[in-house]
Amino acid sequence: MNVLVLGAGQLARMMALAGAPLNLTISAYDVRSGNVVHPVTLEVLGRGLEHGIANADVITAEFEHIAPDVLRLCQDSGKFYPGEEAILTGGDRRKEKALLDKAGVNNARYQVIENRADFDNAIARIGLPMILKSALDGYDGKGQWRLKSADQADDVWQDIEAFLTASHQADRQCVIAEEFVRFDREVSLIGARGQDGNLAIYPLTENIHTDGILSVSVSANENAALQAQAESMFDAVASALDYIGVLAIEFFDVNGTLMVNEIAPRVHNSGHWTQQGADVCQFENHLRAVCGLPLGSAKRVRPTAMVNIIGEVTVPTSIMPLAHVHWYDKAPRPGRKIGHINVCASSQSELGEHLKALSTHLSVDEFPALLEAAEKLNQEA
């Protein structure tokens, strides 16, 4: 079976590696070059989206910021999972918030802002501090503002107005004002929904971000109540979208109550630990879902943490006795995710020790959340 992935980055690459054993042949449509490539070898297999669609049995996506005309072509082919609406929703904060309301899942109060009057209304209604996020193209902390006090309102509005004016998709672009949520931690839930409606949901993952970019994810200690909350919201969101494939939901954990922050209609960075830590990893389960195959088990088989490798960092081979390293074959560039490290253990406390041992080989500036994650695991144990 031939699967075309929209996007030729590391997620398509890891899908290709997970798909090969299933005899699934993955090609990737590189939206920048317009080429259809093999996502591991980067061999050019053809040119143009139409070519890619014609040769595919199934189409999926590795990111959500995709031009609407591309999504339309894919949707019209009848081969596209999770489909146009899910990708559009994941890539548009306005649609995303509307979906969360429709699905009836707990999420931060918000208001759509298209002009200064909306902005002033939001300040009055939501209160300060307030977070503002661009509806489109928000990614890794980009297109975000924080309004702490009323005297910053003019400055922040000036920034937002300039952003809206400069936006490529001015007709669909806007800003979403949201209440500032004082959360204890961020967790995410990754799960697959098959064409038969079956679900395979992984245990919750705890995430540590640095400067808006994910640094470390740890498959969380079992917490049946929290897991049940998350799964029920997953089910509601996935059903509302009639979703097929892997879906990621990021939550704020506010004293044991989960609030959906955002969704990603794709395999997700916070699910990379499943490659070593779960029975069947997120990449394989995504492919199983979109190809109409029965899902595999999402059971955690051992405590596992994922550490992102970001930018121009030094990763000595001395970590390798401890580490499962996953490089993306990407040139290092500041802020760019170029690989990740999965670390496994037989208990949460041993996992903490392993992360601490790992940190002795790595620079604390380059891997800022490693010790924090180790510390948290030790406290839990």
Add this chain to the structure above:
Amino acid sequence: MNVLVLGAGQLARMMALAGAPLNLTISAYDVRSGNVVHPVTLEVLGRGLEHGIANADVITAEFEHIAPDVLRLCQDSGKFYPGEEAILTGGDRRKEKALLDKAGVNNARYQVIENRADFDNAIARIGLPMILKSALDGYDGKGQWRLKSADQADDVWQDIEAFLTASHQADRQCVIAEEFVRFDREVSLIGARGQDGNLAIYPLTENIHTDGILSVSVSANENAALQAQAESMFDAVASALDYIGVLAIEFFDVNGTLMVNEIAPRVHNSGHWTQQGADVCQFENHLRAVCGLPLGSAKRVRPTAMVNIIGEVTVPTSIMPLAHVHWYDKAPRPGRKIGHINVCASSQSELGEHLKALSTHLSVDEFPALLEAAEKLNQEA
């Protein structure tokens, strides 16, 4: 780092999949076509062994029946692991038996047979029944004879003589007569030896063959005494060869005493379970070893069995909730290994149940050892 594999079959393919996350680029020299190809996509990357060698940082092999001139070229490059002598030994029963004696490991009594006089001497010295194996090109039960009683001697000798005459490598070919070992079961040990001399050895695997071809491998229940015996022989053989890479040793288990049957200087079919069942799989540890990287842990993380998919068989997708399927992208042909299925569980007895459940989806004629393996696991539990 670029790794050239001699042979472009499923073992090279699985090395490529395991190597990609380490940023190891694997190419494969197809000895039949003379092309250098990508072992997953089969894209032709170049032509001729010299081309392949020039572009490689490291050379290794996926099989041992390789022409001596090919091995010599690789050896002369200074990049070849485990190297010419190890591959020649694995591909030549005469050299292999001499190695086992040199390493001082327990193995069946034998005699080299080049003519009728040798044959008659062997009958007298070793006794009947006797197994006869061609020194070269023996594989999956081919090039083997069994002499049960003296009255068959003339017929068997006629066969052997014809075989020797027809052999392509008449100067190196001969037949090895071996005592018939009444073993309880066949087990194998897979391990890696790094360039630093460190070892990473997997737990013993129990193997069930059907018509001389491996059907099912089960990572064996822990047995410290047996494991220690096997590891000590592994160490002796690997040291005698100054071996680097993954080495497989097949043993007869005779009432708790192990006797080496044969070695394979490569990743091995009976180690495929490590893809799902061990911390770091045999393919990755082989690459780590030959590339001079630190080895990863060979610890078993869960009970796992491997079931070969051989020939023109039917494998319904209904097995997939239970199964990790690994297809080799090969056209089915009688007797040809075209894939394997890994099955995992949280205990040996659950593994038995899973194999039994798997067998309800598969034909007993096509997967003859499945129920036997399930039965054995249930008896052990």
